[in-house]
Amino acid sequence: MFEERQPVKVAEAVNKVMSFTAKGEKEYIDLMEAEGRYLAEDILADHPIPPFDRSPLDGFAIRSADTNEASKESPVQLTVKETVGAGNVSTAAIGPGEAVRVMTGTIMPKACDAVVMFELADEYVEDGLEKIQIKRRFYPDDNVSKQGEETSEGEVVVKQGSKVTSGVIAVLATFGYDRVPAVKRPVVGIYATGTELLDVNEKLEPGKIRNSNAYMVASQVKEAGAEPLYFGKLADDFDTCYEAVKTKLNDVDALITTGGVSVGDFDFLPEIYTKLGADVLFNKIAMRPGSVTTVAAKDEKLLFGLSGNPSACFVGFELYARPWIKSYLGSPAPYLQVVRGTLTADFPKPNPFTRFIRSKVEYAGNRLYASPVGMDKSQVVTSLAYTDCLAAVPGGSRGYHAGDEVDILLLNPEGSSEPIRDPEKKRSGH
Template sequence: MKRNVALEEAQDLLLRMACPVKECKIPLFDAAGRVLSREIKAPINLPPFDRSPLDGYAVRAEDIAAASEAYPTSLEVIEEVAAGYAARQRVTAKTAIKVMTGAPIPAGADVVIKHEDVTRTGNICKFFYPLKSGSNIVRTGEDVKKGELIAAPGTHVSPAMVGLIAALGFAEVSVYNKVKVAVISTGDELVDCSQPLQPGKIYNSNLPSLVAACLKLGAKITALGNVPDELDSIADIISLGLADADIVITTGGVSAGDYDVVPDALDRLGINVIYRGVNMKPGSPVLAAEYNNKFIVCLSGNPAAALVTFDLIAVPLIKKKMGLTSYLPTRLDAVFEGEFGKPSPQRRFLRGRLQVNEGANSVTLTGEQSNGVLKSLINCNAYIDVPAGSGRMNAGQDVSVLVVDDVFGH
């Protein structure tokens, strides 16, 4: 077991050991938000034929080469083709075929003229300007070529990706199973928010906030509730979580106090502790362990500390297990706006709001930064990485930030 490791080592020790969960096939309609486990290559061209992007008339460019407002060219309309159908006839000299948006280009035609740019009387259309061959034609394979790699394993499936996969004719896709996460809170002082608040007690915010965070990632959650600071109870609930979950996350009981018995519970269960303690504030008591290819991440009981270390340590682990190929927070440079008067003898992560304006990154604090303050996490989308030994922070100072949520607030 290692002690008091750097954040990067804490992440690496877990990520090197973690492998994606097993895969399964699911209907395409259920694929949004999942992670592909196999590559997808296009079995067909998109579009599969030359098609019209608009309602108009398919003609030969040479037949309208001399057309003008003063001397329009007249052609005979020999057929009309709706989307989903193919022309029965061929465009020949001095003829035109009317096509609707999405309809295949008839044989013999090499240009489409917008229907609003012609005048038609009966079966005769007048054309008032020329167009180069190929104009207003969407070519076969212009969007996707047969055999093209559409998505690699580890791709997060978006609604647009679902649409593209459907357009290629796939009814099912191979994805990784949802990562199973069990969440446990420990502490005699905690009560469920549905219960009356007694003297000396506080409502349990860690369990619901971490469950919500895991659900947002797309994990399958088991909320195992709160257990008192008793060795037997904690060992039993961790064992219960490991029976089904890929990752067990606990809060509380990992410091060095008389009632911090989570490490003893892990020892009783014969669980291998990878490291205990990370050189960071908030959340330094964090502990990580492994048991039969499953992971246990034990976080501080302080609400803000728990969520910060969850974002920086547990989230990359969950994403790696999900099969994602990008799982670490993005690091960006930014200009600090505001002030932070406390020195940072230890590496510190401040809760901030990152904004991007015309390519310039700026970050402001979102509120109080103490370990127990939750409010400053509400609008937080980045953590300001303050090196150990730093003094007071002033406006205009260059800082490094780790992005943990959408910068644009979508």
């Protein structure tokens, strides 16, 4: 009855999943709804930036040749013919000895080729005319932002596969993308299996626990950028589970189940995958928690069989389902960011498998630390609330201790309780 499974290494399991390279189609969405989506194509500059020669500051647009002889001792006087704010166009004919008062962003008046900031122009009124006096020479293009100096027309300004952040939205708006070409999100179905599961709003009863995995996974699916579709929970009955999985697989791009992947009498998922004719990529991984994580493929759709233990389920999703979703969305960075940092607690007992220890990341100076957030048992759910990284403790013949350097997989830290300091020179490395 006890089945021996051959564990694959973590990286090998990831590779097997990532060999499935389905990509989402393109759809157009409103700019205001684009946050967090992925670009389906390169974004091109539909015009140069700046779109025209313009003033980068508040000052006076002049003909630089007028200042050829200007000096402290012999300042040059110019007559201000007009005041033009950003968004308006100078209409006065500007001849020698004349200037235009302009604001930041104002298109350069014809015949002017330099801008003098307010601070360097002494203003006065003479014979009812507004005048300025300038005490140094200016050259052509001094203080002029030239058309196209930042970006040329037709240039790729954001690459396909980029996640739409606030910065990307600024660029999309600049170039007129009120409709954004985005990758259609994969629909990821979710079933929680287990006769022991109650709905969140049900009262506890003996032997039962509330279903937490499905809600957690739905949130992870959203965090990863996909669309969760929660189908409910399934009792431990083979035929029910088989029919449900078979039917709902038609409605999704991938199907996640939680529970039913171990070797217990009611762990039906491996058998269901076989009966479906799906190709089981692996059914055991050399990792804890989540060693029973099983992934199968059927007609290019993936079936993620995650553990029923909350933390094992969480880790299984982040390591295998997340990168597949990001890859489907076209992200060039589908994997969790791994950094090296210091473990702050002891794990003296050797374990043949790599352990992913739920931890909180902390920054001190130029070092990162991973502080385990709870007991290292896969059943433990409450520690997940405080987890923002996973410390990867290698398997092998020895234990690990506070101070050891390990890989830290960053999830999504919130921020800092410390306000920003004014950085000072002496704190530099020099």
